[in-house]
């Protein structure tokens with residue numbers, strides 16, 4: 098479905114003017130484990146799992162070449178900054194916090210929606226920093242998290258069968274023939290929304306909003322009005338006191354270290370025509386970057402060793418992630434690592450474990466042991482939601498907070514046993530006060546799911562549930578380092 102005749106240059110247009118991009122075999126990560134040299138279009142020679150079905154090739158070609166003329170959404174220097182921070186996390190000096198919508202949507206987009214997720218992530222990061230006593234890397238599942246892999250290609254309602262909803266970047270959720278058609282122009286709309294989201298995030302993270310002295314101002318209603326919110330208020334007061342103390346002893350708390358913050362974006366590398374069109378050559382290094390976001394990950398349904406998604410990712414120089422369930426064997430994981438990071442560069446690859454607590458306790462030790470035996474440099478993080486999705490009797494996809502907490506607990510227990518670093522967490526969450534996941538102190542029940550069930554795909558933790566998890570993780574990390582719990 099990628100238009101005929103697209104050349105490397107068209108698909109991988111340059112960041113700056115370069116007469117001829119160096120041959121693609123110069124891409125840092127072309128590995129000998131793949132016989133063909135890599136290029137931004139070499140994925141086309143592989144099988145594409147979860148492929149969209151664009152019926153009009155001319156329409157697709159027009160949309161993709163329009164994207165190819167759009168500016169990069171992120172720049173190579175920012176990507177390298179994230180990579181450096183992930184490298185430190187790989188060696189146990191950092192914790193990766195990834196969070197955001199399961200699927201961003203055109204109809205849900207507004208500044209408050211972006212702001213509310215951003216500030217919950219700020220609050221979580223503060224709690225985690227306090228708990229872990231190490232830098233927390235903030236990465237939003239934002240500004241590009243549109244495309245969705247689905248378990249079934251089609252959906253049937255009252256005898257009518259239509260293609261499944263695959264995210265606003267591909268088709269629409271409405272159950273009509275026209276809405277469910279895969280429309281290439283949706284990629285252009287997703288690009289422009291991502292640009293707006295990035296603009297808002299850049300303003301919030303560098304324009305003073307993220308000034309740590311404003312940590313009370315980040316409060317969402319639930320912090321003001323609920324018991325678990327009072328924990329944050331108490332915690333924030335302690336941080337306030339620490340800031341006043343630092344100021345009193347002469348620390349300049351108005352310096353950028355206190356008033357600005359790094360904030361990066363990531364999404365699933367799923368829709369390859371979109372990712373290819375935004376893949377650009379960084380003329381200062383001769384390396385290729387997917388400029389749709391700082392970091393990309395390959396999902397559980399598309400991580401086939403001989404598939405198009407690993408092929409595309411192995412040649413871009415962004416930090417990468419890969420989701421693994423209990424179906425991933427140690428041998429397969431080592432092959433995935435060798436494909437995505439053949440030079441074993443620290444910070445290049447994050448393994449995102451999602452398999453439910455019981456399967457995690459059974460499978461993760463063997464996976465860690467294989468990585469340790471082979472001397473691979475990876476960052477292990479937990480996605481404690483995707484292995485815990487279930488359907489309620491009244492037809493809602495939901496997740497139980499208790500199962501999410503159990504998977505996180507298992508993740509930390511196994512890393513304690515293996516002497517490895519529990520390096521982060523990956524959550525589907527929102528700052529909005531939704532009722533999509535059951536339990537937690539916010540006390541959502543099966544009966545109350547219908548109240549504010551707004552997700553476009555998977556159920557998300559609301560701000561209170563996400564912040565509660567942050568406190569649980571922080572306490573676990575403090576106890577790992579022998580510190581008393583945060584009261």
Ligand SMILES: O=C[C@H](O)[C@H](O)COP(=O)(O)O
Pocket residue numbers: 199245246247248249554555
């Ligand atoms: O976010 C992950 C997947 O896209 C999602 O879990 C698939 O949902 P489905 O099983 O309803 O297709």
Ligand SMILES: C=C(OP(=O)(O)O)C(=O)O
Pocket residue numbers: 199246365395396397398420421451483
């Ligand atoms: C599709 C996702 O997860 P997974 O690939 O782990 O199912 C996701 O995180 O949106």
Ligand SMILES: [Mn+2]
Pocket residue numbers: 199483525554555
């Ligand atoms: Mn999901």
